[in-house]
Amino acid sequence: xxxxxxxxxxxxxxxxxxxxxxxxxxxxxxxxxxxxxxxxxxxxxxxxxxxxxxxxxxxxxxxxxxxxxxxxxxxxxxxxxxxxxxxxxxxxxxxxxxxxxxxxxxxxxxxxxxxxxxxxxxxxxxxxxxxxxxxxxxxxxxxxxxxxxxxxxxxxxxxxxxxxxxxxxxxxxxxxxxxxxxxxxxxxxxxxxxxxxxxxxxxxxxxxxxxxxxxxxxxxxxxxxxxxxxxxxxxxxxxxxxxxxxxxxxxxxxxxxxxxxxxxxxxxxxxxxxxxxxxxxxxxxxxxxxxxxxxxxxxxxxxxxxxxxxxx
Amino acid sequence: xxxxxxxxxxxxxxxxxxxxxxxxxxxxxxxxxxxxxxxxxxxxxxxxxxxxxxxxxxxxxxxxxxxxxxxxxxxxxxxxxxxxxxxxxxxxxxxxxxxxxxxxxxxxxxxxxxxxxxxxxxxxxxxxxxxxxxxxxxxxxxxxxxxxxxxxxxxxxxxxxxxxxxxxxxxxxxxxxxxxxxxxxxxxxxxxxxxxxxxxxxxxxxxxxxxxxxxxxxxxxxxxxxxxxxxxxxxxxxxxxxxxxxxxxxxxxxxxxxxxxxxxxxxxxxxxxxxxxxxxxxxxxxxxxxxxxxxxxxxxxxxxxxxxxxxxxxxxxxxxxxxxxxxxxxxxxxxxxxxxxxxxxxxxxxxxxxxxxxxxxxxxxxxxxxxxxxxxxxxxxxxxxxxxxxxxxxxxxxxxxxxxxxxxxxxxxxxxxxx
Numbered sequence: 227x228x229x230x231x232x233x234x235x236x237x238x239x240x241x242x243x244x245x246x247x248x249x250x251x252x253x254x255x256x257x258x259x260x261x262x263x264x265x266x267x268x269x270x271x272x273x274x275x276x277x278x279x280x281x282x283x284x285x286x287x288x289x290x291x292x293x294x295x296x297x298x299x300x301x302x303x304x305x306x307x308x309x310x311x312x313x314x315x316x317x318x319x320x321x322x323x324x325x326x327x328x329x330x331x332x333x334x335x336x337x338x339x340x341x342x343x344x345x346x347x348x349x350x351x352x353x354x355x356x357x358x359x360x361x362x363x364x365x366x367x368x369x370x371x372x373x374x375x376x377x378x379x380x381x382x383x384x385x386x387x388x389x390x391x392x393x394x395x396x397x398x399x400x401x402x403x404x405x406x407x408x409x410x411x412x413x414x415x416x417x418x419x420x421x422x423x424x425x426x427x428x429x430x431x432x433x434x435x436x437x438x439x440x441x442x443x444x445x446x447x448x449x450x451x452x453x454x455x456x457x458x459x460x461x462x463x464x465x466x467x468x469x470x471x472x473x474x475x476x477x478x479x480x481x482x483x484x485x486x487x488x489x490x491x492x493x494x495x496x497x498x499x500x501x502x503x504x505x506x507x508x509x510x511x512x513x514x515x516x517x518x519x520x521x522x523x524x525x526x527x528x529x530x531x532x533x534x535x536x537x538x
Numbered sequence: 539x540x541x542x543x544x545x546x547x548x549x550x551x552x553x554x555x556x557x558x559x560x561x562x563x564x565x566x567x568x569x570x571x572x573x574x575x576x577x578x579x580x581x582x583x584x585x586x587x588x589x590x591x592x593x594x595x596x597x598x599x600x601x602x603x604x605x606x607x608x609x610x611x612x613x614x615x616x617x618x619x620x621x622x623x624x625x626x627x628x629x630x631x632x633x634x635x636x637x638x639x640x641x642x643x644x645x646x647x648x649x650x651x652x653x654x655x656x657x658x659x660x661x662x663x664x665x666x667x668x669x670x671x672x673x674x675x676x677x678x679x680x681x682x683x684x685x686x687x688x689x690x691x692x693x694x695x696x697x698x699x700x701x702x703x704x705x706x707x708x709x710x711x712x713x714x715x716x717x718x719x720x721x722x723x724x725x726x727x728x729x730x731x732x733x734x735x736x737x738x739x740x741x742x743x744x745x746x747x748x749x750x751x752x753x754x755x756x757x758x759x760x761x762x763x764x765x766x767x768x769x770x771x772x773x774x775x776x777x778x779x780x781x782x783x784x785x786x787x788x789x790x791x792x793x794x795x796x797x798x799x800x801x802x803x804x805x806x807x808x809x810x811x812x813x814x815x816x817x818x819x820x821x822x823x824x825x826x827x828x829x830x831x832x833x834x835x836x837x838x839x840x841x842x843x844x845x846x847x848x849x850x851x852x853x854x855x856x857x858x859x860x861x862x863x864x865x866x867x868x869x870x871x872x873x874x875x876x877x878x879x880x881x882x883x884x885x886x887x888x889x890x891x892x893x894x895x896x897x898x899x900x901x902x903x904x905x906x907x908x909x910x911x912x913x914x915x916x917x918x919x920x921x922x923x924x925x926x927x928x929x930x931x932x933x934x935x936x937x938x939x940x941x942x943x944x945x946x947x948x949x950x951x952x953x954x955x956x957x
Contacts, residue, residue, distance in 0.1 A: 295951060363780020366787050388723050388781025390935060447545060476922060478725050479781065480930050498726075499630070499910065500919035 263515070269508035276325075286509040300510070302481060303489040304517075306394055310485060311462040313398035314405075319454055320410025321402070323447075327439060329410070330417040341414070345407035352404075356471030359400045361389055387472065390482040397483055401468055409454045416444060416450040449533050456525050463518050466491060486514050565853040566596040568621030569842070570614070572607030574886055579873040587869060588940045593851045611904025615640045615845070622848035623857065626671035626841040628660035629910050635843075636663070636670040642844040643668045647855060656744060656904055660838035664912060671841035672861050673880035675870065676896045679735040679835040681804040682810065684795060685817035687715050695821045699768070702824040706775045709798045715823035717775035719797035721783025728928035729921075731801040732772065736823045737765040738833035743905035751912050753955025757946040758939075766931045766938030773932050781933055789813075803896045807876035811891065820894045821901055836904035838880065871896075916952030923948050 273282035290296050325344060329337050347355065364371050365385045374383050386396040420443060428434075428442045466487025469477055475497045477484035492500070494507025543605055569580075580599035588597060600621060602610050608631060614620035615635070624641065635641045644650065645668050650658075653673050653726065655725075661671035688695070691712055696702040709717040722728050741761040755762070777783060777791060792800040793813040800806070802820070810818060825832050846864040849856050860866055867879030867884070875892035879885050884900070887893040902942040909921040927941040936944070 272688065295948065360784070363782065364787065365782055366777065366791065371779075384780035385782030388779065388783070388933075390723075390933075476725055476726060476926060478926065478929060479933060480926060480935050497922060498919075498925075499914040499921040500917065501630070501915075503917065505915075 269513040307485045318402040326413035348407040352467035416447040569623040570621040571601040571625035572604040574601040611865040622854040642846040647951040661734040671843035675877035687798040715798040716777040719792040722929040725925040743833040804876040832902035918948040
């Protein structure tokens with residue numbers, strides 16, 4: 227309307243600079259992410275015999291799901307992965323939120339120190355974390371048995387990383403220890419962005435302390451919690467490094483810590499005398515991709531769209 | 539035109555001629571290897587000894603990192619830039635190279651007669667007709683013990699299984715030492731130092747191993763299940779928290795003098811010699827009844843083969859024949875105590891512990907690890923499954939019978955014996 231009124235033509239020049247600025251990122255992303263992704267999906271439809279590659283259709287997926295051994299390993303890995311995710315959702319994220327709430331309290335002293343200290347493990351390498359915790363929990367030289375002994379609870383100590391029933395949970399908690407800084411930081415930022423007027427209005431209405439957190443702050447940070455859940459989900463179902471560095475590629479004892487990442491690694495690259503099978507490996511990788519895609523879609527369409535957003 | 543050609547030719551010959559004068563006397567052969575730890579031994583001992591005996595041939599030892607070796611070698615072979623001599627991994631990795639034409643057939647090489655069939659088995663085609671690498675060294679399994687601890691407790695070196703467990707009981711009752719330094723965390727300790735160490739005594743070495751490959755025996759047969767039953771008994775003699783004890787933990791437990799017996803592979807010898815402050819001895823896997831034949835795992839580990847595309851094949855073959863000679867065996871085995879020459883001529887070792895290990899070859903029958911040849915080609919992989927199940931048996935997760943059944947079922951799912 228306005229353009230008509232001023233008499234200038236409605237046609238705008240093509241804004242080439244947008245394309246130019248997008249191009250490097252797009253090209254790099256395509257080359258290192260999109261093409262390999264489709265390459266993997268394609269490879270999962272092939273198989274080889276006597277060094278000759280042939281199209282196998284969905285045969286690899288049939289093997290993965292209906293061959294007794296493959297499917298047992300796959301479901302075991304998927305369940306372990308789910309349990310790994312449950313630990314993070316049930317422990318890491320609530321603790322992260324709690325720490326953020328404490329840190330954002332104006333009366334807390336040294337909050338910058340705590341913030342940094344809690345965030346530091348996140349920037350450590352998996353290998354360092356895996357090795358350090360292996361040493362801490364070592365029944366021979368570890369400090370864990372001695373510390374428990376000091377408080378008279380030595381009887382509670384068991385070689386956690388070596389017991390089938392505890393190993394995965396222990397590794398989950400180690401991972402929580404390492405990454406609790408991330409939800410803490412994100413929630414902390416979200417809490418800081420809540421305008422003071424809202425808090426003051428709440429206080430005028432007599433809502434303070436815990437009920438203020440539950441009724442005012444928590445609803446306002448729900449979108450951030452949603453994002454954290456997605457990040458946790460994607461991170462956990464892609465996890466590999468910690469298990470590999472602490473338990474090795476066979477994810478012992480008795481495959482009790484085997485997750486999709488280690489299963490994929492063993493299959494794709496092989497291990498010890500086992501030679502790698504890129505075709506079955508790609509099949510597992512494709513399944514991981516589909517699982518993560520489904521999870522993220524469910525989240526985006528079923529949950530994120532229903533969250534109420536508040537604009538200030 | 540012709541003149542130009544002629545000039546080019548002349549120029550070419552003059553350049554080549556100049557290069558020729560520099561290299562005419564010396565042929566240089568290059569060795570590809572993953573043993574970068576051995577670089578000083580090759581450069582200071584082996585290569586000078588060879589070059590002295592064979593003037594005109596220069597040898598260059600060019601190792602790469604162990605974890606990168608297979609991939610780097612394959613790439614070089616495909617590109618045609620690999621060295622003249624190729625250090626061979628045992629079994630399928632080298633067999634695949636041979637099948638692809640990257641290793642020459644050396645069956646008729648002078649010096650090959652110095653090796654037994656077991657020694658050559660790791661570098662032969664399945665039918666045993668072609669041998670494509672010259673065996674260099676093997677590792678032997680057994681038990682290394684703390685001599686000071688044995689003397690203090692008045693324990694004699696056990697020869698039978700009953701004596702072995704009596705010794706363990708005595709050490710346990712005394713309480714100063716952990717009887718056995720082994721953990722199940724890394725899985726392979728249980729399989730390699732446990733099952734493959736004591737197993738040959740039960741399945742009668744080569745006899746059982748070959749019968750398993752032929753399909754005449756099953757992993758569920760008593761000969762293959764009983765070693766698991768014995769292994770399960772070890773549980774009571776391992777240290778506290780052995781489930782989370784890793785391989786370096788076990789080594790440290792023993793070298794720090796906190797454990798009395800270490801189920802070992804001979805590759806530990808040089809490390810233990812530098813670390814342990816006490817006297818050590820070794821004994822072979824105990825036999826079941828006094829007077830039984832003893833069997834040891836004398837596992838082929840390293841060999842050397844010829845790149846068929848080598849430009850100096852004759853010089854390379856001269857070198858290979860030298861590798862097959864007793865002279866090489868003596869230098870190599872003494873420079874690397876614990877890696878024993880596979881040559882049929884016995885080698886005198888200076889290291890007493892290494893000498894003890896190698897002396898078993900004279901009284902015991904050697905075999906190689908049961909899972910390595912042919913049986914670990916498919917999925918599930920028998921060697922890897924054996925790691926998991928051996929640890930399960932010691933942890934008490936699976937009974938010996940169930941473990942054996944799982945292994946046999948996995949093997950049956952892809953392996954069809956020839957007959």
